[in-house]
Amino acid sequence: MWLLSWFWLLCAFSISSLALHETDVGVVDWYKPLIGVPMWDSTFTAPAFAKIGNRDLIITATGSNVLAALSVEDGSVVWRYVFEREEKIMGYYPQDKVIATLSGPGGAIVRTFDIATGELLLERPLHSIREGLLLEPAFLGASLAFDSSSEDIFTVSNAHTVTRLDGTTGAEIWKWNSPHHASKAILIKVLSTPEAVYAIGAQTSLSKLTLQIFALSPTTGELIESRDVSSKVADAISGVFSYVEPASNQAIVAWAEEGSPRTLILDSHLQNKPTSIEGITTLAYLIDLGLSNHGQFLGQAFDGGSQIMQISPSGTNIVPIHDFDVRTLGVFFGGGLDRAGQPYIARTYWSTELNKVILDVIGGGEKQEFTLGFETNEDGIVDHFTFRVSDDKKPQVVVTSSTGAVQAFSPTDLQWSRQESLATAHLAEFVELPERIVTESTADKSEGFFARLIRQVVQAQNLPQYLINFIRRFVTGSYASATSSAVPQSQNGTLYRDAFGFRQIIVTATTYGKVFGIDSSNGNVLWSRSLGLGSAINVGGVVTPKKMYVIKTVSDGTDPEVVIIAERRNAYRMVATVVFHINALSGADLTGASTKPEFLEGIDILDRGSIESYLLEGEKKVVIVLSESLQPHLYPDNAETQEVFQKAQAQLSFPIRTLTDDGNQQIVGHKFGTGDRPVAYPTWSLTLPDGEQVQRMSPPATKGPIASLGKVLGNRTTLYKYLNPRLVTTFTVSPTRGLCGLYLLDATKGTVVYHTEVKAHSGVCDMQASLTENWLVYHYYEGEAFDGDVKGTKGYRLVTVELYEGHGLDEKTRSSDMSSYVKDSTEITAYEQSYIFPHAITTLAPTTTKFGITSKDFIFATKNNKIQSFPRRYLNPRRTRGKPTAEEQEEGLIVYDPLIPDDPKRVLSHDYQVAGIKRIVTAPAVLESTSMVFAFGLDMFLTRVAPSSTFDVLSENFNKAQLVITIGALAAAILFTKPMVQRKRLREKWYQ
């Protein structure tokens, strides 16, 4: 009986050793929740302070489709809600305790959240996402208002429908459709007063904009009255603003017309006429600063001047209460409140004298001026700001910068900073750190004998100390463990790796043109650089990184170097291709183009766009940028790289996606011509069936070393792996046939090596695939099969394919060094098996290790916000159909089972919500057994995995003390027994 219990105990131990230990969380991994860069172009999505009880939160909707609440004190995420990708946030509407959102085209779905906790209270579709109108800008035609007396919600959705929803259940109380449903008239806003619900619409005809106002009964939704008001406003979105005056509960509409403001006070029978306010004649348009509840808005004059306007509570009069002086650079306005709810208006501008951002705050009867502690070299320019005024009349400002940073200022000092552009990271590379130099050699060759003697004698005085330390370390010291944190003690700021190489730098580039160096041991940003605008500095523009290559690593004997190929689009839409070359340890510029060290500038390699760029690997790595005229441009461009390129030129080929005459995507293979100015010419193109189009291409997931050329079976015969290094995975769509295709192409000759087709799911092809060595894994949704219904087994499928040379055992064609033009190059056998996969995924990647000996696991980013690993054992396409024979068992094959078990112990991400992952990058550590996994997209998550367990380090529970004690005891025993044995031997000799 006790044997059995021991057995179970052992089992429990062996299972738990596979899983992530709770003690490892935060030690071997880190997780950075991000929210994305705030969408500041609409007041309904821009960051704003929200008061909850006696604490404040910053609420924002972001470009990554996240609604988030940040802590004012430290900028941490209090809560967030990640919306589906196809369901863009139209706006958020906070009230006392709840916050409502409209999302999806035309405001398809309404949700309410608890504003303090982010708990989803209500979710209700107003129309299906497919019926949603796509308007420009997207938030047009969707509006939301809370009922003044209950929790009910009034919405305008799809620009034509007003709905009243029960605030607790979400049930529809009534629905009213605009009579102009088919016309171009659109509803833009809903206002709720106790007497009536007003829907404000607009219809443009020629230069005139007609405001349409509908008064609806709040209880039944019946139309009480409607009225058209003709105005001369150019733009219905920015030109007209409407609000409910809180004191009188009156709905007021205001706009500027022919230089002077007009107001219209709404009553349920719409009897009132617009009032023209005399005295102001230079008003161009009105700007809503979020203070409309207080009747304050900003009036922009024709001459560029700005005034704060106050509408009287009766709505009949408008008075300017403050005139701003005219500034031209970096002018932004914002509204905010103090603790008591009094309105303030602030303005930022760029002071050329101080090279700083100046903040003017108007309100509470005074004007204050501050210098904002904003670092423009680091963070670009201020795109948006919001603020609140604390009790000591000092504003706290939250800035969204052009590089995607969200920062809080006090206002002169930086309080906290969130680099939200990291949520848009699309390129990432691991860069190894140099080893720590333990002893620095001080000897120089000119040193004489006596000098050396003296130096060594002086050094020798440290010997006893060293010996003591050595013995102490030997007896008690602990060794680095594979599950220990990789953060070594900092030594005067120099970067060096830990014992196992877990500490590396992750260089990431974001679509906001900012590059970060992230410490892989804790996720901290070590350095960050904004890609400079170069010649577009005066006209403005954007720099978007396209490709990133590591061209030098520590094994080259220098600091690692990274090259970024970026596209610069200036304000006149002129495109240029720029190369940035930086030191991966410090972010310092290596091109020499930067005139000041604080600005990172690149070299304009092309004054036009580029088609593609490539890295020519070899001893000397060369970046090849392909111009639109198919000419290669090298970086670095010198005699040595020219020679490297010329030597390789004849062997090189590359596929490009091009458009055919009838507008279809196709793939054309190219080779470089000869001569001094070689131009690439097409060599092949992939012929696809009618209507089939290329969707995308992806290269092999890893280019790690290949440890074994074949798979040895139990009877010691070999299946030789098909290791063609020229394979390119291509995805196709054929909408007419409703199929998604996957091709493995030999990109030198264009031969299709492997091809498969699956049924598209409701017209969408979302195949995820990854190829490593000879192993292809792809994932898709199966809603129907080729022969019709799948009968209740709809779901995600994972297919695993392995390609082997020849047509049987022991057949080899030497695929890895074979030419594409050899007949045998497509002689392959594919072993494939299909499985039911438990999750929808966003991406997948195989693990990579230093020598490629360790078996490869696949890491999946699932749509339920987890990073999970699935072992090779389950994904082996040669799993047996019946009970495995002894030989198959020897190989480690298990019986085929259609379902891949969803083992929660294989979840790498603990209980973090790792949301919105778009890519997983894996990299080897110094330990062969361990691979680093970095997932990014929205959040960032890094961990280590050991697919075959850490076989190359001493186990955690290795008892060093026991070993030392045993050796010590044995040594003592020898010392003790040696004289005894000697005496005995001597005595024995007498008796011989």
Next chain:
Amino acid sequence: MSPILEYSSLEPSNQTIVRSVKLPPPPGFTGTKASSSKAPVKKTAPTKQSYDAIKAQRAWDFATSPAKQLPMQAFMLYMSGSGVQIFSMGIVFMLLMTPFKNVFSMNDAFAQFAPSTSKNSKSISTLPLQKLVYIACNLLTLGVGLWKCRSMGLLPTGTGDWLAFETRGPPPEVVLHY
């Protein structure tokens, strides 16, 4: 005068006393004379040739002795199983080592059976036939050992055993992956 037992008078050498007493020999006693009178007639002293024949016979026995042990060894192998353990490995090592040891010390082992005519008893040319058979029998033992190795999967006979030594050159064409 007390009588004295003269045992020495019984000795054949003291012919005089025996003859004088004329005592019959005790039952079962045969004088050496009687026996010695027979032998020279039928069996002379062994000649060199007969010794050589016997030696040759013994050499043949020795030469085939490894083969005779085979059934026992096969049984031991059967008992030791096909797993790679200390016991089966010990037996396999013995099977693989003894043939070589035997063959290398063959000349010494056969020296005792060398015919008297041979000049050098340790020469390879003495008893050539027996030695050949001896080698063959040892090879038989070795074969059994190898067969055992093979069944344990210790012989590098499959392509898989040589896979690690295969090399591949750089590919003749290079695709620029993006």
